[in-house]
Amino acid sequence: MAATVGMFGLGVMGQNLALNLADKGFSVAGHDAWPEPVDAFAKSAGQASVKGYKDLREFVAALERPRRIILLVKAGEVVDMTLAALTPLLSPGDMVIDGGNEFFENTERRSRELAAKELRFFGMGVSGGQEGARHGPSLMPGGDRAGYDQMAPMLTKIAAQADGACVTYVGPGGSGHFVKMVHNGIEYADMQLIAEAYDVLKHVGGLSNAELADTFDTWNQGELQSYLIEITAQIFRRDDDLTPGTQLVDRVLDAASGKGTGKWTVQQAAELAAPVPTVAAALDARVLSSSLAERKRMRVLSGPRPALQRDPQLVSDVRAALYAAKACAYAQGMALLRTASATHEWNLNLSELARIWTGGCIIRAQFLGRIKEAYLREPDLVNLLLDDAFQRELADRQDAYRRVVSRGVLSGLPLPAHSSALAYYDTLRRERLPQNLTQAQRDLFGAHTYQRSDREGTFHSDWSVFRSPARGTASTQPKASS
Numbered sequence: 001m002a003a004t005v006g007m008f009g010l011g012v013m014g015q016n017l018a019l020n021l022a023d024k025g026f027s028v029a030g031h032d033a034w035p036e037p038v039d040a041f042a043k044s045a046g047q048a049s050v051k052g053y054k055d056l057r058e059f060v061a062a063l064e065r066p067r068r069i070i071l072l073v074k075a076g077e078v079v080d081m082t083l084a085a086l087t088p089l090l091s092p093g094d095m096v097i098d099g100g101n102e103f104f105e106n107t108e109r110r111s112r113e114l115a116a117k118e119l120r121f122f123g124m125g126v127s128g129g130q131e132g133a134r135h136g137p138s139l140m141p142g143g144d145r146a147g148y149d150q151m152a153p154m155l156t157k158i159a160a161q162a163d164g165a166c167v168t169y170v171g172p173g174g175s176g177h178f179v180k181m182v183h184n185g186i187e188y189a190d191m192q193l194i195a196e197a198y199d200v201l202k203h204v205g206g207l208s209n210a211e212l213a214d215t216f217d218t219w220n221q222g223e224l225q226s227y228l229i230e231i232t233a234q235i236f237r238r239d240d241d242l243t244p245g246t247q248l249v250d251r252v253l254d255a256a257s258g259k260g261t262g263k264w265t266v267q268q269a270a271e272l273a274a275p276v277p278t279v280a281a282a283l284d285a286r287v288l289s290s291s292l293a294e295r296k297r298m299r300v301l302s303g304p305r306p307a308l309q310r311d312p313q314l315v316s317d318v319r320a321a322l323y324a325a326k327a328c329a330y331a332q333g334m335a336l337l338r339t340a341s342a343t344h345e346w347n348l349n350l351s352e353l354a355r356i357w358t359g360g361c362i363i364r365a366q367f368l369g370r371i372k373e374a375y376l377r378e379p380d381l382v383n384l385l386l387d388d389a390f391q392r393e394l395a396d397r398q399d400a401y402r403r404v405v406s407r408g409v410l411s412g413l414p415l416p417a418h419s420s421a422l423a424y425y426d427t428l429r430r431e432r433l434p435q436n437l438t439q440a441q442r443d444l445f446g447a448h449t450y451q452r453s454d455r456e457g458t459f460h461s462d463w464s465v466f467r468s469p470a471r472g473t474a475s476t477q478p479k480a481s482s
Contacts, residue, residue, distance in 0.1 A: 125180020
């Protein structure tokens with residue numbers, strides 16, 4: 001009997017998603033470029049509805065038509081190599097779904113290339129890690145609408161269930177992978193904000209790991225409830241098996257890495273002029289943390305050292321600061337999606353994207369429900385921070401937020417994500433920014449022109465200063481052009 005769907009790539013994610021499909025009543029054929037994962041897959045599955053194939057032709061022949069094949073292989077060149085081997089064996093109308101973390105422009109290129117062969121290609125973000133893949137991820141598919149409608153009955157069954165199935169038709173082209181990229185960028189920011197909150201609580205507030213675990217558990221019962229807060233509390237309670245009497249978190253090397261989606265998010269934000277400074281700060285923090293040799297040499301630099309002070313108010317302030325900074329970071333991500341949607345004509349539904357992130361994915365949180373409601377109230381909301389509810393929440397928390405950032409600076413603690421999020425907030429609320437001086441400098445050294453605040457037109461001035469014969473005062477000679 002032909003299999004309903006094929007899984008090409010039987011690593012951790014591929015195996016778990018295949019088993020999820022089998023649990024939901026779909027027969028699955030599995031294949032990998034290497035024989036060992038196929039053997040492991042067959043052994044772990046133990047189900048009649050799941051079968052592994054080492055031969056690619058046999059794998060393709062085992063699928064019902066039109067064929068539906070999900071790829072979960074390494075992004076980039078490996079996907080191209082996989083498609084080069086796979087597509088000659090497919091027939092018009094067959095569909096390939098790339099479930100990896102791929103750059104959206106690659107997805108759009110492949111979609112065009114396969115369309116020329118009468119094949120359909122989808123880019124689908126899959127979030128939730130191996131646990132999500134096994135029991136219900138958040139899915140972000142983008143491509144041809146008719147292709148999605150064909151896949152929807154399957155995807156809605158395997159997706160996480162929270163306020164409905166955590167899957168939606170994202171939009172055409174590479175929109176699914178773009179949305180997943182921004183999701184991951186927000187994830188970078190969220191994780192860095194939590195790390196900074198931990199840093200302040202531990203090295204200024206003097207909280208032990210046990211107290212940190214209790215604190216994050218308490219926070220997880222309120223407005224900060226999320227998967228990342230939940231696992232943070234869990235991490236602080238894990239003892240180190242190799243060093244009795246210590247917690248494992250204290251033995252983990254303080255060097256964080258990433259897989260590229262955070263960098264792509266920052267690059268695309270720059271391309272689209274939709275800044276995401278908190279994602280950029282989180283990315284830089286990971287890069288700096290990994291420069292271990294350089295950091296060791298830099299310890300000779302002078303600066304304040306944190307002074308421990310047990311202060312219950314600090315815990316309350318950090319909670320408020322974390323929420324406010326988180327709101328600013330998500331506002332940046334949603335604004336980037338809004339700009340990309342308009343630029344690429346994707347017609348993204350921001351409320352629906354927030355909804356499918358409420359379950360299954362790494363950034364799932366109670367907080368996303370409020371974002372969903374904000375965009376339901378006003379689908380064309382320019383920035384999340386303009387929503388009345390978020391305006392009130394940040395107004396209520398900003399004094400505490402500013403105290404935390406100031407405390408960090410005075411203690412010599414780097415708080416790049418909190419600081420950048422606060423700067424984003426303050427920049428947006430300022431009536432006038434100092435970039436008038438920046439533009440004046442550009443006009444002086446490069447004749448880049450400027451606009452005026454008091455009249456229409458584009459201007460260029462001779463910025464050399466001279467003494468006015470009539471008044472004896474400094475002046476400039478403007479040259480205006482319309």
